[in-house]
Amino acid sequence: MPRRTATMLASTLMLFVLFCTGLFIKVPYAEMSPGPTVNTLGDSRGEAVLSISGRKTYRTSGHLNMTTVRVTGADYDMNLLEAVYGWLAGDNIVVPHDNLYPNGKTDKESTQENAEEFSQSQESAKVAALKQLGIPVSARVVVSSVVKASPSEGKLHAGDVIQAVDGTPVKEPGDVAKLVTKHKAGEPVEFTIVPAAEAAEAERAHREPGAPTKITITSGKAEGDGHAIVGIRAGTDHTFPFTVDIKLADIGGPSAGLMFALGIVDKLTPEDLTGGKFIAGTGTIDDEGKVGPIGGIQMKTIGARQAGAEYFLTPAENCASAAAHVPDGLTLVKVSTIGDATKALEKIGKGDTAGLPHCDKP
Known part of the structure; x- marks a missing residue:
């Protein structure tokens, strides 16, 4: 056999062995890639993403797209070949598995956590x-x-409204723990509540709930310092003067909060805020309108540009990392609050973009 032919055969065999080896060697990595984007002013699967009843709404145009990231599941075993391909692919990122699923988090646990965060982001x-x-x-x-x-x-159930503990009115979730821990373990604690079903019915009817109920609970003992506990987690719920429904399936996490909020603002504002422009963005949002950072910003900007976005509303804390890899043709607009974002929409909609706060490269 000629030496050249033998060398080519050996090289081919070696590549085949390396290929097979790469298929079977598992590595502790996960992959992130651009996910779908959804216009919060439009429809998804035949249903309006945002629908408002009981209040006058106004015509909107353009796009206010929320963005997503696809990730491999917690139980997915990536092989070496996939990891190498992901490292070489421009639109994907390979990261340590524990970055996405810390402490051995399972797919089920991750899905549940994402669903809870998504629900809270809507509220x-x-x-x-x-x-x-x-x-x-x-x-x-x-x-x-x-x-x-x-x-x-x-005795208590998720959704029950806590009006008072031991007759003392509660105004913040933290008040509940403070009042409970004034007791010694084993002592009774009296809760004044409106049951969840009555509270929900009152909210749907936009009325005040009926007479409250008093529930007495014998406190237990916490591990460690032994302070009194009753075994609940207190939170905040709201009563809205009209109905705002958000419907979007198969999406999780808190990062769509800003874009949902802006979609609601646009629908309730007489002026067409986007002016027909294609704007995308991301960011968590709290009850006071503060915009928080998110993960996977590079994947989201890529997905937004691929969908046609020209502007991307970027949380201030994500600006540096987003600007380091911004796709061509996409303008990153820095926002810290919903007020910042609303002003940015007004400027973009009117074509007055000279004064927009941009994300600068590090």
Whole structure:
């Protein structure tokens, strides 16, 4: 056999062996890639993403797209070949598995956590949007969750409105723990509540709930310092003066909060804020309208540009990393609050973009 032919055969065989080896060697990495974007002013799967009833709405145009990131699942075993391909591919990022799923988090646990964060982001988006528009929103302290096999199990339920503890009115979720821990373990604690079903019915009817109920719970003992506990987590819920529904399937996490809020603001504002422009963005949002950072910013800007976006509303804390890899043709607009974002929309919609706050490269 000629030496050249033998060398080519050996090289081919070596490549084949390396290829097969790469298929079977598992590596502790996960992959992130651009996910779909959805216009919060439009429809998804035949249903309006944002629908408002009980309040006059106005015509909108253009796009206010929320953006997503695709990630490999917690239980997915990436092989070496896939990792190498991901490192070489321009639109993908390969990261340590534990960065996305710390402490051995499973797919089920991750999905549940993302669903809870997504639900909370919708609530905060509604609150922030209405506050931005000067529309009053009433808040109340509620039972967010009940610990299994705790003193409260079967007595208090998620969604119950907590009006008082031992006759003392509560205004913030933290008030509940402060009042409970004034007791010694084993002492009774009296809760004044409105049951979740009655509170939900009252909210749907936009009325005040009926007479409250008093529930007495014998406190338990916390591990460690032994302070009194009842086994609930308190949170905040809101009553809105009209109905705002957000419908979007198969999306999780908190990062769509800003774009949901802006979609609500646009629909309730007489002026067409986008002016027909294609604007995308991301960012968490709290009840006061503060915009927070998110993960996977590079993937989101790529996905936004691929969908056709010309402007991308970027949380201030993500600006540096976003600017380091900004796609051609996409302008990054720095925002810290819903007020910043609303002003940016007005400028973009009117074509007055000279004064927009941009994200600078590091």
